[in-house]
Amino acid sequence: MLELHQFELSQFSEKIRLILDYKGLEYKKIEVTPGIGQLELYKMSGQRQVPVLKDGDTVISDSTEIAFYLDRKYPDKPIIPVDVMQRAQCLIMEEWADESIGVKGRTAFVGALNQNSNFRTSMLPKEVPDFLKNILGAVPGDVLDFFGAGVGLGGDAVKFAQRGLKQDLEALTAIVQNQPYLLGDQPTLADLSVAALSILLKFPAGNYLDIPEYLKGKGIPGLGDNAEYAPFFEWRDRLYTDFRQQSGNNSKTKADDGSPMTIEID
Template identity: 65%
Template sequence: MLELYQFEMSQYSEKVRLMLDYKGLAYRKIEVTPGIGQIDVYRLSGQRQVPVLKDGTTVIADSTAIAFYLDRQYPDRPLIPTEPYPRGLCLMMEEWADESIGVKSRKALFGGLSQDQNFRTAVLPTSTPDIVKTIVGSVPSDILKMLGFGVGASPDEVKAAQDALRQDLEALSLILLDKPYLVGDRPTLADFAVAGLSILIKFPSGPYLDIPDNLKGKGIPGLADNPLYDSFFNWRDRLYADYRQASSTATRTSSSADAPTSIQID
């Protein structure tokens, strides 16, 4: 069986999960422990980032490289068109999504966590002790904003990211007003990239991610709840309903030198 080394909350991991589900491929999720687990990911793949896909003895890092591999090895339900124009458009939109939505939504999420105490505590795993939730929820917004300077999410950077995402979401909403997919009449890598990378803007409401129930359907205030972007999020809901499989919490724990450490996500 295919093995996906991942973070459950990783947008790029979600992009790959969507692709695997679309192709109907069975796979096992292996949740990597941040820090120590990434050292083992490096031993496995030569780099520290997830997602990493393992297919027998073949190891592929990077969500885009995984898409190309899946189309070569499992050609049914191709992700990338072969015709020149749709292929070029698909690859361009996927690259744009990686560098725009993928990067900006992480900064915008930090701003959302700073603004909303309930949203902040909802992001924590359900196994988090109540006392920890209370402490996290009580951290003043001003302190979180100060911490943002150290992680590339200062108030100015958060505002710039949120403003850019408003333009991105408006553009996507307009494109999808009367079209079923971003490129042509079937889903492509562009659709799964845009849908997967947008999960930090608004988490899917269905049983797709191993996250607390009170986080499902929630998102960044001002973006996730803006009716101007309804056509985009309605499109994403349909894409998930048609192709995304219900999440499984099955993971593998390993202490061997060639596999990342696994944790259970509630």
């Protein structure tokens, strides 16, 4: 069976999960433990980043390379068009989605945690006492931005990411309101990439991710809850309904014992 070495909330891991589900391939998720688990991943694949796919003796890293491999090895329900122009458009859009929605979405998500105390506390399990939520919510955003700036996640980076994402979502909303998929009448790697990479902008509402119930459907303020972008997220959720398998095991989360959920983002 295919093995997907992943972080559950990695957008790029989700990209591969969606592709695997779209193609109807059975696979086993292997959650990589930050630190020691990444050293093991390095021994297997030569790098520490997820996702990594293992198919028998074959090991593939990088979400784009995994997508190409899956389309070659398992050609049923192809995701890369044969037509030269559509193929070119698909590959350009997939690369753009990785660098824009993927990278900027991660920055905007961390920025929302830093700058919006309500969003920050809403990500905590309901079992966390109110007094602790109040303490965490009271930490000034400027303080968190100061520390975030040291790793490229400060206030200026967040503003840049949010501005770019608003432009992206406006364009994507216009496209999906006029045709069923980004490149026409059939889903491609472009659709699956854009849909999966958007999970940090707004978590899908169904049992697609192994996250606590209270996080499902929650989004970044100003992006995930903006009515102007609702058609895009409705389109994204339709793709999930049509192609993504629901896990049905979301009860097995780190938050179930009342402790805070660790969010690992590669």
